[in-house]
Amino acid sequence: MAKREFEDQVLKRLDAMISLMLEPKAKDLAIKEKVEILYNIGLDYNQIAGILNKTPGNIAVIINSLKKKK
Numbered sequence: 001m002a003k004r005e006f007e008d009q010v011l012k013r014l015d016a017m018i019s020l021m022l023e024p025k026a027k028d029l030a031i032k033e034k035v036e037i038l039y040n041i042g043l044d045y046n047q048i049a050g051i052l053n054k055t056p057g058n059i060a061v062i063i064n065s066l067k068k069k070k
Contacts, residue, residue: 011047015047015050015051018038018043018051019051022034022037022051031052031054031062032062032065032066034052035048035052035059035062035063035066036066038051038052039063039066045059045060045063
């Protein structure tokens with residue numbers, strides 16, 4: 001397995017684990033709060049979008065609004 005393929009597999013598994021970790025709180029958290037959590041742990045717009053089934057542009061708007069809030 002090539003290094004890039006291995007990295008892609010690891011990322012996919014991490015995305016799945018994060019999704020599962022958020023699942024119990026999903027009913028209580030708004031999308032904005034989920035984005036903030038994922039962004040604060042260091043994920044980029046594309047990774048967050050993949051986990052939350054949103055577009056990267058959608059995530060960018062949410063993150064920019066969070067930055068303005070602070």
